[in-house]
Amino acid sequence: MxxxxxxxxxxxxxxxxxxxxxxxxxxxxxxxxxxxxxxxxxxxxxxxxxxxxxxxxxxxxxxxxxxxxxxxxxxxxxxxxxxxxxxxxxxxxxxxxxxxxxxxxxxxxxxxxxxxxxxxxxxxxxxxxxxxxxxxxxxxxxxxxxxxxxxxxxxxxxxxxxxxxxxxxxxxxxxxxxxxxxxxxxxxxxxxxxxxxxxxxxxxxxxxxxxxxxxxxxxxxxxxxxxxxxxxxxxxxxxxxxxxxxxxxxxxxxxxxxxxxxxxxxxxxxxxxxxKKRAKKxxxxxxKIDPAIIKIDRALYQLAKNLETLFYINPLNIAAERKQFFKTNGNYLPQFRYRQLDIDPYQFREQLYHLPVNTIRDPSIQSLYRDVINGLSEKIGLLVKAGQPEFLYESLKYYGEPSQSDVKNAQFFLHASSYTEPQIETVSTQGLLNMMRDAAKQWNMSCKVEANTKLVAKAMVSNSRKAVMIAKDLNVSLTEAKALVHHELGVHMATTLNAQTQRLKVFSIGLPGSTLTQEGLAILNEYRSGNMTLERLQGLALRVLAVREMLTRNDFRHTYSYLVEEHLLSQDEAFNLAVRVHRGGGFTKDYLYLNGVSKAFELSKQRDIKNLYVGKTGFDYLPVINEMVERQLVKAPAYYPSHLNAQIVNSPVLDYLMGCIHSNSRPSIRSKATIQRVAA
Missing domain, CATH: 3.40.630.40 (Zn-dependent exopeptidases)
Structure with missing residues (x-):
């Protein structure tokens, strides 16, 4: 000084x-x-x-x-x-x-x-x-x-x-x-x-x-x-x-x-x-950005930049275990293998908690970094236990579990009757690769689009590689293919690219609740781009119920049978969904998709959510992100869905169904407060 x-x-x-x-x-x-x-x-x-x-x-x-x-x-x-x-x-x-x-x-x-x-x-x-x-x-x-x-x-x-x-x-x-x-x-x-x-x-x-x-x-x-x-x-x-x-x-x-x-x-x-009559807050x-923020942000990014959950949670031997499972007519408990964690968890946590966040002057920004550090500590605890019985507890701690409201939302969608004719036109992996590349070119997105043989999901974004990866041997309807473009490219890749332009790399690492927020925004984009279907909502609903069954019985065979017998999924569909919720040892993340879109849908009706696209953000941090954007500490998003400016008209039935989703908003617990004036 x-x-x-x-x-x-x-x-x-x-x-x-x-x-x-x-x-x-x-x-x-x-x-x-x-x-x-x-x-x-x-x-x-x-x-x-x-x-x-x-x-x-x-x-x-x-x-x-x-x-x-x-x-x-x-x-x-x-x-x-x-x-x-x-x-x-x-x-x-x-x-x-x-x-x-x-x-x-x-x-x-x-x-x-x-x-x-x-x-x-x-x-x-x-x-x-x-x-x-x-x-x-x-x-x-x-x-x-x-x-x-x-x-x-x-x-x-x-x-x-x-x-x-x-x-x-x-x-x-x-x-x-x-x-x-x-x-x-x-x-x-x-x-x-x-x-x-x-x-x-x-x-x-x-x-x-x-x-x-x-x-x-x-x-x-x-x-x-x-x-x-x-x-x-x-x-x-x-x-x-x-x-x-x-x-x-x-x-x-x-x-x-x-x-x-x-x-x-x-x-x-x-x-x-x-x-100054027109003053804003x-x-x-x-x-001017506090130098302490830059120092801590850089150190945090160096620690956490390669910590991608799915890289360590997705099984390496899905194909072999699928073959063995069907060979025994579903009477086999898959033994999945996972990548070895190349991070010393004790040293990682020690370095996290040695970061001097108390030197950040702005209490809102300081609180944000504290939350990110705590979240990363919980994430490393999750990854350490991949493939072990304790993984389920860590997953519950990190992602939570479906609430009664989540289950009711899921059951509501599953009881709805189809109101459209099945689509005959389908899109293959190569077709979707072409659609993704065309959209990336149209939206001026500099990123890779490639096929991948090891995906559990149909598509996903690798943040570190700036790549959209498409599953091999894919065969989806044209509407579903368009939805994947708006989901993966329109939100996940958009926020990845926006985050990389930010001076603060915390938006590349991800704020607490970023999974809930990212998936909620992505599914909202499917809906508001005109590519949502009842079948898609029912697929998300099944994920909620699959997580519930996994938590109730913790048996891969039971979850598979439940999906086939109770919900009439094909054997391949049931196996894939069972893998999603049982990978790692019990992965509760999948209930967040329906929960997230309910929150995103509700929040978008109340306020402008554009700044949630500055990077891997969280719903709870929108006020401080808005402040940081207005103070020019964070750049406004360059890539964001077109529906934020003009929404495409959907089916009235779909609008009704989306409007019936109940958000899991937690009530605010306020302190008893009083104000008194006392004469001098």
Whole structure:
């Protein structure tokens, strides 16, 4: 990090330059990633105490730490303009006027065992004055550019020593002109109230425990007419206030939602009170990518770039086992063989969890990378157990199992009667290869299309090779062939190619839930391109029931017999589907196709889903992906289905059937939250 003098900092601000630095004396850090109408300050986040003062101080390090506001800098670090104190408030308190910014007593305790020498006192006062000169210059520049400024003055407070009920968040408004700024204050209170923290209620109140009588707001109010300071106290629910130990899960949830609240209030403030009337939420955040994200992303990609599940899960000896199975009239339990895993799972996990994700400033992006790392750890656990009895447990952990809603959806489709005549025209492997190549050329996709003798599925995409692979000896209807083109090329290859253009390779690795999302989008594309049939939906439904039977009996022979006898599949069809759900030792993935399309169909009716095509994404991450695209951290997708612009008209019967799918949306469990206004 740059170390700059006060004069250099002031010169950068006057020139309107973006920079990040530590002031030469180390008393605070200043970051300007983009000029917005908003400053975030944590004036009590510091713990540094000059060596020359330690001998004079009557308090231990632990006693000083208890009254400081640790981790408040983490709550604001994702915002573009931040001022973070590094010196302890026990040296000088930036939230007190210069005349009494050096404590004699604090919270009933004598601070100094011996009188401070004048030179040390003057040094502390100099740093106090320096901070406010730089703050004044920053506000001046922002007011000049935007007409008004907003300062989030963020603190934390100890609550265990109090007997009364205390709020999670407190905004002190005693020095705020509520006739003018009330809408922004109320929005902040409402936003804070809606935060959800693990295992605790959340409340936001005005003037409940603190009234906003600090020096920062007094200083700014006396010098600037168009700047709102919001003194915001956060109860130390994110840490053990006695020991100083942080609660990581609470802090993660708090940081992510606190950021969103700051952005919401900032956007409203900009539209209502500044000259930037058409501000978007992403205008309140920087477009410059955090170097920590790039560093972690590259390291993660090097670890996980070749970790393709199906490469290790697809059996090597399907043809031989098929022959033996039918030779015994289905009275044989296939003994599948799999590729050896060429990755040390312990070392892989160790390297994953050594990645310093906590250095990523933006809590939403940090959370995304944490989830990806956890998902990769679970995936390696799955691959390690391929061909072993424990594989089924790992599959359940990674993919889950069909819910009651999934089974009902499947049974609904299987009870539907066919409403179209069977198609006579069929397409062979070579015919489908030609169709894929023609479509790839038409859509300007640079990829391979080739036949493969070892596929369990009719077709699949190899992400690492940028290849669409078609099964040998294929014979499908023309509609099914078109559906495969839109499924494999229109979604799987599209997202592969889009991911390869991204600076962040996490979208090539795949976000948690990417299998569900990819298959859901792919089947939705079959439907909206006009190539969905009832038979296709019934095939997906059979996969759900096949997974259920596999989980119930865990016997390949039973699953095969069930499909032949109960659902009248041909012997080859039943064998292929039984292989799909029993490979590895019990592979539950296949229920996700129907589940995924139900989610994709429902989500597409509610919002624009185009940005799900930027790579191997997940439904749950669409909000953060949208934000990253708007901030230009991620490129908008170059390849995406044409139905996003204009949907092809389908059969009314098919539209009805698709509309009857029930999504497995989980209800939101919200914390009990309250908002109160208390008269000053």
């Amino acid at each position: 740059l170390k700059l003098s006060e004069q250099e900092i002031l010169a950068h601000i006057e020139a309107g330059e973006c920079f990040e630095c530590e002031v030469l004396d180390g008393s605070f850090n200043l970051k300007i990633e983009a000029y917005t109408p908003v400053i975030c300050a944590s004036v009590h986040s510091g713990h540094r105490f000059r060596t020359a003062l330690i001998g004079n101080c009557a308090l231990s390090e632990e006693e000083r730490f208890y009254e400081e506001d640790p981790f408040t800098d983490q709550l604001i670090q994702s915002m573009p303009i931040t001022l973070m104190a590094r010196d302890s408030r026990y040296e000088y308190d930036l939230n007190r006027p210069i005349a009494n910014c050096i404590y004699n007593k604090a919270w009933g305790k004598t601070v100094w065992a011996t009188k401070l020498p004048n030179r040390e006192r003057h040094e502390s006062l100099r740093k106090h004055q320096q901070f406010y000169r730089i703050l004044d210059a920053l506000i001046t520049a922002i007011e000049k550019q935007f007409g008004a400024a907003l300062i989030f003055d963020v603190h934390s407070y100890n609550h265990m020593r109090r007997d009364d009920e205390t709020p999670t968040f407190n905004i002190g408004t005693e020095q705020i002109d509520l006739d003018r700024w009330l809408p922004a204050v109320d929005l902040a209170l409402r936003g804070l109230t809606n935060l959800e923290l693990p295992n605790m209620p959340v409340s936001a109140r005005e003037n409940a425990v603190f009234f906003g009588r600090g020096y920062m707001i007094s200083h700014v109010n006396s010098r600037f007419q168009n700047t709102l300071v919001l003194p915001l106290e956060v109860k130390k629910v994110f840490m053990d206030e006695l020991t100083g130990e942080i609660y990581p899960l609470v802090m993660q949830a708090l940081s992510e939602q606190f950021k969103q609240c700051l952005v919401d209030v900032s956007t409203f403030f900009s539209r209502r009170f500044t000259t 992403t205008d309140m955040l920087a477009e």
